[in-house]
Amino acid sequence: MKEAIHDLVEKQRTFFYKGDTRDITYRQKQLVRLREAIKSREEVILSALKKDLNKSEQEAFITEIGFIYNEIKDVLKNVDYWAAPRRQKTPITHLGSKSYIYQEPYGVALIIAPWNYPFHLAIAPAIGAIAAGNTVIIKPSELTPHTSTVIRELITDTFQEEYVAVVEGDAEVAKELISDKVNYIFFTGSVQVGKKVMEAAAKNLTPVTLELGGKSPAIVMSDANLKLAAKRIVWGKFTNAGQTCIAPDYILVQEKVRRKLLKLLVHYIKKLHGEDVRFNRDYPKIVTEKHVDRLAALIDDETKVYHGGEYDRVDRYFEPTILANVTEDDPIMGEEIFGPILPVLSFTNDYEAIEFVRRRPSPLALYLFTEDKGNEKYFFESLQFGGGCLNDTIMHIGTPYLPFGGIGESGMGAYHGKYSFDTFSHEKSIVRQTTKFDIPLRYSKSKRTLKTIRKIWE
Structure with a gap:
């Protein structure tokens, strides 16, 4: 070979x-x-x-x-x-x-x-x-x-x-x-x-x-359009059963709207993928049985499963899953998920969310949901990431007019x-030089020449 x-x-x-x-x-x-x-x-x-x-x-x-x-x-x-x-x-x-x-x-x-x-x-x-x-x-x-x-x-x-x-x-x-x-x-x-x-x-x-890749966050502020945020996060996360390098890897949501967002996420999972996803013939499979095993190991703690959690190793099926009450020390936050599991964590103020993201390697993507221009400016200027969207997910990859990279x-x-x-x-x-004349300045080593060069450059 x-x-x-x-x-x-x-x-x-x-x-x-x-x-x-x-x-x-x-x-x-x-x-x-x-x-x-x-x-x-x-x-x-x-x-x-x-x-x-x-x-x-x-x-x-x-x-x-x-x-x-x-x-x-x-x-x-x-x-x-x-x-x-x-x-x-x-x-x-x-x-x-x-x-x-x-x-x-x-x-x-x-x-x-x-x-x-x-x-x-x-x-x-x-x-x-x-x-x-x-x-x-x-x-x-x-x-x-x-x-x-x-x-x-x-x-x-x-x-x-x-x-x-x-x-x-x-x-x-x-x-x-x-x-x-x-x-x-x-x-x-x-x-x-x-x-x-x-x-x-x-x-x-x-x-x-x-x-x-990396752990790309979706940050949801309390002033966001929560219905659209949930719908677009569910779509972006569970496309290709979450096997997308720029899929939202986890959600950071402002605490005051956390419960409402969780309910909306479940609502849109059912609306976009069916009441029982197992019967959805168009729902993508996990690439190999080994990858199913890896994902299953990330949801060992059933008390954190808010929705979903079912899987079938042989059929390479893994249900869209929402995890709640997740902490940053949980195994699910230790690596890129690359599958249909979405942990939800909360924060109280902007600075707390910024510091949470900064403690991790710069992500490939970041998605911010807010109606406030100040929030937009603060988050986009304070965090390093490859690219992303305001009030949407993964759509930035679909245009040939923007660079895509990490x-x-x-x-x-x-x-x-x-x-x-x-x-x-x-x-x-390439410098194309004329042969019609030759300026002697560069060849001279006199102090007068050096003085002239200094005037030009300074």
């Missing part, structure tokens, strides 16, 4: 040096081919997602495929503008010259995708890599085998492997890919694995983007739209 991976990387590097990918029209044609290939296989993709995660057609299209179409449309419209050399200001010390920034593709880009949105999170970064002029190797997740197979077949039938290729396999395969001398690594996954990816990449000084332990780098193009591009600085 190691030799085969090395041969593939070298084959892609050779193709990159041929220069075809530097042509903007070539890139646009490849993205059109990708879009048409996806369209022709929509039913197959939806079927694979149903088999792997039991995603409904609507949820799968919205969260996995529709976003991809929107992303490609935006790139096709703008990539020629993004890729054009940009004229920059030139200081007086460089009289006679002009300054430019050229967008340079890195070369061979490796994309390691997760299992929770196995199609979306494999293809979306690939769009940026292609748009920027790179060759691409995609490593899908082995935990969603049906979708992985579809991705491999789609890419193999659409592109030559020296341009875009798929390598399937487990963690050992990913390790071999990372250890080879690719030119860029884009990883989406857990914090623990992200640290290993960065450590391995450092050995070759390979630049990386890490899209990780900070600190929730990741580094960003993508979507132009930010994907920028991520997979190196900004190369």
